[in-house]
Amino acid sequence: MTISAQVRQTLASLKGVQATLETFASSEENQEAKAILRRNTQRINHVVRDMEKRLSVLEFEEPQYKGF
Amino acid sequence: MPEWLNILLRSIGLFFLTLLLVRLIGKRQTSRLTFFDLITGIVTGVMAAAVSLNLIKDLANGLIALAVWTVFPALIYVLSIKYKTVRDIVQGKETVLINxxxxxxxxxxxxxxxxxDLLSRLRKKNVFNFADVEFAVLEPTGEVSTLLKKDKQPLTAKTLGINVGQESVPQTVMLDGIIMDEPLTAMGLNRRWLHTELEKxxxxxxxxFIGQVDSVGQLYLDLFDDTIQVPKPKTKELAYATMKKCxxxxxxxxxxTKxxxxKKMYEKSSEILSEVIQELExxxxx
Incomplete structure (x- = not known):
């Protein structure tokens, strides 16, 4: 597996976690817990954005593996 | 009037009278009976019995005594709520036994x-070694309350210094195969969601038999057919594990990376993620 494919996989898992946390946050009734969940989905979102940027660089460097 | 009729009428009359008078004393819990409560209870009981059995010939005399023994306690209870000195006399003070x-x-x-006596009462509180007790009091009701020494007290999350998440009460959404709509809507869910989860x-x-939804919307089930193993919801654990992997x-x-x-970006990401993991744990x- 090339680096870009690995990063893509990590990115996908991260997005999955983010979505799970968001569902938890929306059904959580405890305001404190809800706030913690919301705050941390935001943080993960930052990471996801950074990784996406890096991924586009990687794909530019290894165009033959683009889309894998 | 024959004797038996007299007793019958007295008994019936006194039955309802005592019922009324006991209500007048108020509804202090019988499980927290002080010595004084016990005495007034016995005296009224004995008196009611004596009057209804015609042992006291004059009905008026019996009724007067009965009235005094029910009205006075009621009065004293009211006073004891207002004044601490009365309270201390009537209900007794607690006695420190171990300090x-x-x-x-x-x-x-x-x-x-x-x-x-002391040892046996401590044993009732699951204390078999008196040296484990820091403080013990004899309550006015005759019960011994104990405070264990700090190192003998049960562990809590706080003494261990562990952060624990707040958990709201789970809602029961299914009982006996019947879907309960009210708790479902209280959780912001509907029947279709439930059917999807069950299908999953x-x-x-x-x-x-029983279906409960916890605060983050995970469904826990108990089935009529106990041979079927229902998978426990693992979404939380899975999310946690995935975050750690990322x-x-x-x-x-x-x-x-070279x-x-x-390199800096990845390091920062890993740092953020570890913070997130710590906070969500x-x-x-x-």
């Missing part, structure tokens, strides 16, 4: 307790 781990012998004598674990709705991945990429700025793991 700083030392048994106070004079207090024991004051409370008319033998050392065996492959269970027919009529097979569900964080490890970021660290790996940081080590693998570009300094990419109490919510997701426990």
């Amino acid at each position: 700083h781990g030392k048994v106070l012998e004079d207090k024991l004598l004051e409370a008319r307790l033998t050392p065996e 674990v492959g269970v027919a709705p009529e097979n569900v 964080q490890a991945d970021c660290e790996l990429y940081a080590l693998g 570009q300094p700025e990419a 109490p919510l997701l793991k426990r």
